[in-house]
Structure formats: structure tokens, C-alpha cells
Amino acid sequence: MDWTALRLSIELGALTVLFLLPVGILAGRALAYRDFPGKGLVEALIALPLVLPPTVLGFYLLVALGAASPLGQAWQAAVGRPLVFSFEGLVLASVLFNLPFAIQPMQRGFEAIPAELRAAAACCGMTPWRAFARVELPLAWPGVLTAMVLSFAHTMGEFGIVLMVGGSVPGETRTAAIAIYDRVQAFDDAAAGRMSAALLAVSLAAIALSYAFSRRIGRRLG
Amino acid sequence: MGRGVKPGCGLAAALLAAGLWSAAHAAEPLVAAASDVQFALEEIADAYAKAGGGAVRLALGSSGNFARQIRQGAPFELFLSADEDYALALARDGFARGPGALYAQGRIALLVPLGSPLKPDGTLADLKAALRDGRVRKFAIADPEHAPYGRAAEQALRRAGLWEQIRPLLVLGENVSQAAQFAASGNAEGGIVAYSLALAPRLKERTGHALIPEDRHAPLRQRMVLLRNAGPAAERFFAYLQSPPARAIFRRHGFALPGEGG
Numbered sequence: 001m002d003w004t005a006l007r008l009s010i011e012l013g014a015l016t017v018l019f020l021l022p023v024g025i026l027a028g029r030a031l032a033y034r035d036f037p038g039k040g041l042v043e044a045l046i047a048l049p050l051v052l053p054p055t056v057l058g059f060y061l062l063v064a065l066g067a068a069s070p071l072g073q074a075w076q077a078a079v080g081r082p083l084v085f086s087f088e089g090l091v092l093a094s095v096l097f098n099l100p101f102a103i104q105p106m107q108r109g110f111e112a113i114p115a116e117l118r119a120a121a122a123c124c125g126m127t128p129w130r131a132f133a134r135v136e137l138p139l140a141w142p143g144v145l146t147a148m149v150l151s152f153a154h155t156m157g158e159f160g161i162v163l164m165v166g167g168s169v170p171g172e173t174r175t176a177a178i179a180i181y182d183r184v185q186a187f188d189d190a191a192a193g194r195m196s197a198a199l200l201a202v203s204l205a206a207i208a209l210s211y212a213f214s215r216r217i218g219r220r221l222g
Numbered sequence: 223m224g225r226g227v228k229p230g231c232g233l234a235a236a237l238l239a240a241g242l243w244s245a246a247h248a249a250e251p252l253v254a255a256a257s258d259v260q261f262a263l264e265e266i267a268d269a270y271a272k273a274g275g276g277a278v279r280l281a282l283g284s285s286g287n288f289a290r291q292i293r294q295g296a297p298f299e300l301f302l303s304a305d306e307d308y309a310l311a312l313a314r315d316g317f318a319r320g321p322g323a324l325y326a327q328g329r330i331a332l333l334v335p336l337g338s339p340l341k342p343d344g345t346l347a348d349l350k351a352a353l354r355d356g357r358v359r360k361f362a363i364a365d366p367e368h369a370p371y372g373r374a375a376e377q378a379l380r381r382a383g384l385w386e387q388i389r390p391l392l393v394l395g396e397n398v399s400q401a402a403q404f405a406a407s408g409n410a411e412g413g414i415v416a417y418s419l420a421l422a423p424r425l426k427e428r429t430g431h432a433l434i435p436e437d438r439h440a441p442l443r444q445r446m447v448l449l450r451n452a453g454p455a456a457e458r459f460f461a462y463l464q465s466p467p468a469r470a471i472f473r474r475h476g477f478a479l480p481g482e483g484g
Contacts, residue, residue, distance in 0.1 A: 067295035082295030167291050169252060169298075170279040182282065185399040186260060187406060187424040 109143015286368025
């Protein structure tokens with residue numbers, strides 16, 4: 001069992017969720033309640049990582065974050081080491097390819113709140129911020145939790161993008177999913193089997209949790 | 223906005239922790255190595271640690287991919303290529319400190335899984351017969367585009383006059399280790415892989431192999447280079463790789479050694 005790789009995966013997943021929590025709440029809420037020109041395009045762009053081959057996204061990220069890109073050079077100048085093949089680069093890539101997994105369930109969560117309820121909150125004299133914190137967020141919470149669980153599980157499982165943007169640097173970008181690939185190539189089926197079972201358990205738990213949260217949303221709507 | 227601050231702080235703390243953690247590991251040299259040397263290198267790294275040299279972090283893959291990643295800024299300190307060209311090109315373009323050193327010369331072998339209809343025959347005569355009578359459905363080599371052992375396999379197959387016939391049956395491993403995996407798992411009837419992998423204990427129990435004569439391919443002169451950001455620990459490991467104990471391990475894993483002939 002490669003504990004370093006597993007810990008790296010968990011750290012990556014946790015950081016990704018931490019980043020996506022505010023982003024997802026703001027974007028999900030805006031998409032649920034607002035209409036603006038180009039909304040369809042924005043929603044399509046957010047959903048894009050669901051259908052794009054990971055290698056396509058990985059390639060663009062490698063180009064966008066690489067040593068020759070403005071972002072890569074700015075990072076190198078500021079931090080003194082490259083963004084690609086580093087843990088920080090992996091976090092950035094992970095946040096981007098998890099956007100649909102975070103935003104969509106949160107959007108559904110906010111959409112599930114009846115409009116009358118929000119109107120009532122406004123009528124009662126609640127400020128928008130107070131209505132958000134006291135009424136919307138508690139009601140949308142199952143959607144927010146689902147988004148967090150899905151993003152975390154998806155980060156744990158992502159392979160193609162991580163391999164392209166991260167390489168397979170031990171203790172830096174070799175996540176559990178990559179370590180399994182490495183172990184298979186080292187003909188170490190026993191270790192690959194153990195790590196696969198661990199990821200299977202994590203993924204199953206995550207999906208079961210997110211289904212449980214979804215049911216709560218469903219009940220509230222019904 | 224008050225609430226937005228908290229995740230920000232947590233994030234900064236986490237990034238800081240991650241930074242500190244990677245700083246703690248920074249002393250362990252980060253080595254990128256062609257996958258044909260993986261078992262030899264693991265053993266050498268163990269011997270190095272036992273001799274008080276400290277830990278080494280190993281990343282294994284195809285030489286071509288590593289060469290590209292190094293050009294894109296990958297943080298490796300030492301690169302053990304499966305050939306000379308990738309290493310020398312990195313030196314020429316300023317990514318490596320000087321031309322480095324030859325550390326081993328690789329050989330290739332025909333690898334067949336137990337129960338394969340293919341005989342382990344290094345002259346490739348049985349492979350030729352097998353192609354004629356349809357005993358081979360899939361044959362594994364590393365991708366010649368970016369894996370030196372894939373190129374050597376292609377040369378040997380061309381030399382035997384089998385390249386055109388076998389091309390539609392080829393499954394290409396991303397690196398030579400994956401090609402060996404394809405053949406060892408029985409998903410291909412055979413493959414041409416690094417001799418050093420065919421000798422690995424975990425493979426030996428489920429495969430047969432035969433060395434392919436040296437004159438069937440261009441020599442796999444394996445060169446290593448210290449990269450631009452190599453630290454003192456990487457320099458020490460670089461020196462150890464050329465020491466008698468390390469050379470003995472390379473030899474045991476089926477490599478010929480520079481300056482020894484044959």
C-alpha cells in the first residue's frame with residue numbers, strides 16, 4: 001500500500017473541495033436564480049469537463065500552465081518553481097475539471113427552493129445576505145454536500161489529467177490512481193489490488209452519500 | 223463576505239502545510255528513470271540507503287516522455303535515459319549539466335507468457351512460423367515513437383523481415399514495462415521487451431524468455447544526466463550509480479556495462 005500516494009490523493013481532494021465550495025455556491029446560486037444573456041453558453045462551458053476526454057483538458061492545461069505560458073512564467077517568477085508537475089498545479093487543474101461536479105448539484109439545490117419561500121424571506125424584511133445565510137443555504141445544503149462529496153470522489157479517481165499535468169512525481173503528484181498504474185507496470189498485482197480496493201471503497205461510500213443527500217432534496221420537493 | 227474569509231484562511235494554511243511538507247522531502251533527490259531499469263534501480267536505491275546515502279524518490283516511465291516533461295519544467299534532478307539521444311539532447315539544450323555518463327547497455331528479449339503458443343526463441347524463427355500459421359493474435363512492444371526499447375524491438379523485427387506482417391498485430395505499451403505487462407498477463411501471445419524486465423522475479427514466474435542477439439538492433443547505450451536543478455544529494459546518487467556495488471547490481475539485472483565490453 002502506497003500511503004504517500006493515498007494521502008496525496010486525499011489532500012488533493014480536500015483542497016479541491018475547499019476551493020470549490022465558495023465558487024460552487026456563488027456560481028450555482030447565480031445560475032439558479034438569475035437570467036442573463038449567454039447563460040446557456042456559461043452552463044455549457046461549466047459542463048464541458050463532463051464530456052471532454054481527459055487528455056484534451058490535460059493537453060490544454062499543460063499548454064496553459066506550462067513553462068512557456070504567461071501563467072507558468074509568472075508562477076515560476078513568484079514561487080521559484082514550475083507550476084506543472086507540482087502539487088499546486090495539480091490543485092489548480094483539479095479545481096477546473098471538477099467545476100461541473102461542484103456547480104451542478106449546488107445549482108439544483110438552490111433551484112429546489114420554492115420561489116414563495118424566498119419572496120416570504122424578503123417580505124419579512126430579511127436582508128439578501130441574511131436570507132441567504134438563514135433560508136437559502138440551509139435548504140440548499142443537501143445539494144452543496146452532494147457537490148462536495150462528488151468533487152472529492154472525482155478528484156480521487158481522476159487519472160488522465162493528473163498524469164498529463166502532474167507527471168508521476170513521488171510524494172508530489174503521484175496520486176493513488178497513478179500509483180495503481182505504476183504498480184501494475186511493476187508487475188506488483190498485489191499492491192495494485194490493495195490500492196484499487198481502497199479507491200473502490202472510497203468511491204462507493206461517496207456515491208452512497210451523495211444519493212442519500214439527493215433523496216433528501218427529492219423528499220423536500222415532493 | 224465574513225464567511226468567505228474562513229475557507230481562504232484554511233486554504234492558505236493547507237497550501238503552506240503542503241509547501242512545508244514538500245520542502246521536507248526536497249532533500250531526497252528526485253530521479254526519473256526509464257522503466258527498463260526499475261528493478262535494478264530499486265535494488266540500487268536500497269543498497270544506497272543501507273550504505274547511509276539516504277532515500278531517493280524514483281519516477282519510472284518512458285524516456286521520451288520524461289525528456290519532454292523535463293523540457294516543460296518537471297522538477298527531476300537526475301534522468302536515467304534508456305538511450306543516449308534523449309540525454310545528450312537535454313545537455314545540448316541546456317537542461318542538463320554536461321553530457322553525464324553512460325551507466326548501462328541494454329539488451330532485448332522475446333517474452334512469452336506461460337501457456338503461450340509461441341516458443342521463447344531469440345532468433346525469432348518461431349515467431350516467423352507463428353505469424354505464418356496464425357498462432358499470434360497480439361504482440362506487444364513499447365511505442366517506438368518515444369520508447370528506446372520500442373525502437374530496438376522494431377529494428378529486430380525489421381531485421382528478421384517480420385515488421386510488415388506483425389504491424390497489424392502490435393499492441394504498443396506507453397513504455398517498455400507496460401509492453402512487458404501486456405505479454406506477461408497473457409493478453410498478448412508474446413512481446414519484445416527489455417531483458418532486465420524479463421529477468422525480474424515477479425515476471426519470471428509467469429513467463430519464458432529468450433535473449434535476442436545483440437546484432438539485431440542498434441546498441442541501447444543508456445546515458446544518465448544530472449539536470450539543471452540537481453542538488454548535492456542527487457550528485458551523490460549520480461556518483462554512487464557509477465560505483466562498483468551499483469555496477470554489480472546492473473550486471474545482475476542483465477545489463478552490459480560501459481567500459482567492460484560484451
